[in-house]
Amino acid sequence: MRGPLIVSLDVANREGLFKIINKFPTGEEMTVKIGMELFYGEGPEIVRSLLNKGFKVFLDLKLQDIPNTVKMGMMQIGRMGVTYTTVHALGGSEMIAAAKEGLELGSEEAGVPTPKLLAVTELTSITEDALKNEQNCRLDMVDQVVSLAKLAKKSGADGVITSPLEVSSLKKQVGDDFLYVTPGIRPANFPKDDQSRTATPKQAAEYGSSALVVGRPIIRSNDPVAAYHKMLEEWNYAN
Numbered sequence: 694m695r696g697p698l699i700v701s702l703d704v705a706n707r708e709g710l711f712k713i714i715n716k717f718p719t720g721e722e723m724t725v726k727i728g729m730e731l732f733y734g735e736g737p738e739i740v741r742s743l744l745n746k747g748f749k750v751f752l753d754l755k756l757q758d759i760p761n762t763v764k765m766g767m768m769q770i771g772r773m774g775v776t777y778t779t780v781h782a783l784g785g786s787e788m789i790a791a792a793k794e795g796l797e798l799g800s801e802e803a804g805v806p807t808p809k810l811l812a813v814t815e816l817t818s819i820t821e822d823a824l825k826n827e828q829n830c831r832l833d834m835v836d837q838v839v840s841l842a843k844l845a846k847k848s849g850a851d852g853v854i855t856s857p858l859e860v861s862s863l864k865k866q867v868g869d870d871f872l873y874v875t876p877g878i879r880p881a882n883f884p885k886d887d888q889s890r891t892a893t894p895k896q897a898a899e900y901g902s903s904a905l906v907v908g909r910p911i912i913r914s915n916d917p918v919a920a921y922h923k924m925l926e927e928w929n930y931a932n
């Protein structure tokens with residue numbers, strides 16, 4: 694079975710959040726992502742509100758700092774009862790291992806399951822050109838993503854965030870026993886916005902993504918529930 698289609702609730706405050714989620718029927722099993730905009734605006738209480746309503750929560754704060762700072766931050770996240778959280782793989786092996794340790798310590802202390810640690814490889818907004826000319830990376834995008842995913846796996850992450858376009862290479866070179874969570878998802882004929890490495894839900898399923906992350910195509914739709922179900926169906930029923 695495919696993993697979830699995670700709805701990215703990129704809004705500024707709880708009013709904006711509840712305007713969207715109250716449209717969904719109660720009992721709808723959903724994983725939602727809280728990112729820096731809502732978390733910085735409303736604080737950890739917003740995570741608790743969503744957990745209390747029965748949502749699974751992906752808390753995406755993309756930590757990157759020295760290992761001890763990340764470990765202590767992840768201890769706090771580990772206590773909350775979220776299902777997934779993120780670091781930047783570019784923080785390096787020691788930082789990723791420290792993040793994992795912090796999550797384990799925090800979740801154990803609180804008696805909740807340990808969140809899955811996902812390492813962001815190259816953001817889906819980054820083009821091949823920016824990789825070469827701004828990051829001065831010698832590798833092509835796919836090789837760079839594979840290299841960061843190998844580092845993340847070796848350091849104890851449960852998976853990576855990457856675009857669907859790299860997933861088939863990742864599965865071959867990094868293995869099937871790792872999560873490949875992919876944003877940059879756009880329905881056919883939908884604007885890319887600031888994303889550059891994009892695919893449709895069907896293409897992502899064909900490439901082998903483990904889970905999708907979708908924001909604007911759902912939350913900015915006139916009918917977010919219909920947009921969610923349409924994309925979910927495409928994701929679940931692609932071959």
Ligand SMILES: O=C(O)c1cc(=O)[nH]c(=O)n1[C@@H]1O[C@H](COP(=O)(O)O)[C@@H](O)[C@H]1O
Pocket residue numbers: 701703728753755779813815816817818854855876877878886888906907908909910
């Ligand atoms: O970590 C992420 O979730 C993430 C990584 C990445 O490389 N690209 C990316 O778009 N995201 C997040 O995925 C969501 C995508 O939103 P939309 O472009 O509106 O579908 C946003 O919340 C981004 O912060």
